[in-house]
Amino acid sequence: MSPATRRRAGAVIAAVAVAVLLSAAPALAHGFTSTVYADLASPETGHVRTELQLEYDLLVVSAADNEKDDPLFRAGTAAFEAGDAAEQAAALDAHADSVVAYVTERFGVTTGGKACTPVRDGDFTVGQREGVPYALLILDYRCPESADAHEVRSGLFPGSEGYVRDSKTIVTYDLDLKSGSTALDAQHRSFSTRQSWFERFWQFFRLGAEHLLSGLDHILFLLALIAGSRRLREIVLAATTFTLAHSVTFILAALGLVEVPASFVEPVIALSIAVVAGWHLWRIRRRRSHAAELATLSRGHLSLDRAGWTRLAVVFCFGLVHGLGFAAALGIDQAWSWTLLWSLLVFNVGIEAVQLAIIVVVFPLLALLRHRRPAAGLWTTGVMAAGVSVMGLVWFVQRVLGI
Secondary structure, eight states: OOHHHHHHHHHHHHHHHHHHHHTTSOSSTTTTEEEEEEEEEOSSTTEEEEEEEEEHHHHHHHHHHHHTOHHHHHHHHHHHHHTOHHHHHHHHHHTHHHHHHHHHHHEEEEETTEEOEEEEOSOOEEEEETTEEEEEEEEEEEOOTTOSOOEEEEOOSOGGGSSSSEEEEEEEEEETTEEEEEEEOSSOOEEETTOOHHHHHHHHHHHHHHHHHHOHHHHHHHHHHHHTOOSHHHHHHHHHHHHHHHHHHHHHHHTTSOOOOHHHHHHHHHHHHHHHHHHHHHHHHHHGGGGGGGGTOOOOSSOOOHHHHHHHHHHHHHHHHHHHHHHHHHOOOOOOOHHHHHHHHHHHHHHHHHHHHHHHHHHHHHHHHHHHOHHHHHHHHHHHHHHHHHHHHHHHHHHHHTO
């Protein structure tokens, strides 16, 4: 077997191995967590009106298990499988005591160290959010009238229950002459309206960073960009283009100005991974025996060739779709406000910080390998691109078919 044949065989084996390892990841990279949405306001002194939106099927199984209410599980599951929102709401209403007991045990409002008393306000309603049924529960918390600050606690759907890895609660509030947004998770289960702006924004920065780190699809897209970039200028331009594109749609979607169904967004994100990675493979194949020159080609400091500009256009278009995916993870769609806008921007900065960290770590290593051993650098990026492209296609098929 010739050296060239051995290299090709090794590349194919490595690409398949990468795809097999990655196929253990879920088709929807964020599918093992759940998001609760809480909107708090004070319509009058001593009352905190709380609108909670909770993932329906998760609420049913968690409440039924915690309260030992098998009829709730059977009725709720049947309604979920039937896809009938009216039946789903009726199942919750019929077992409201169990559901409310579960929720209020894990979500609460206090003031001055004293717990506010929750009272259910109206019946349950069920609607769609991010393509799945969400139940709306309205609670009226009765608090001491002398309250000058409120504390909110959320431990809904913890990983210890075994149904999801963990959950986060996105809180928007208009209390104590203050308004804003914050994010609660396993590490930060509560917040106070006395919190400083830095504490609130740090939570969104951390949430953005964690979201990118836990989103394998977005990381693979970034690796595909790195693999196909020959020089620092190219990866900087590609990353900047991606950032600008996803920032636009991220903010528009999070503010509720643009709405695109997840059934479209998720498959296109998977397809974008395959296309951007496949672009590098196509360039290698097109140049064939001169492919190693891809590592050293230069066209000046301020110019890109036609393929480079086309690549940026493709990255920009796909970046717009990735922004919709980021916004779906945050899940805020309230009216525009300066406070909310800053929260969204800080979330986005958290995403960019991790993105930049990955580039700083990976790109110099590839650049060094390309400089010292051009052929080895080419095969390394080729294997990376092949594995990422295969995984993107696998995810695309899974997401289209709903597997």
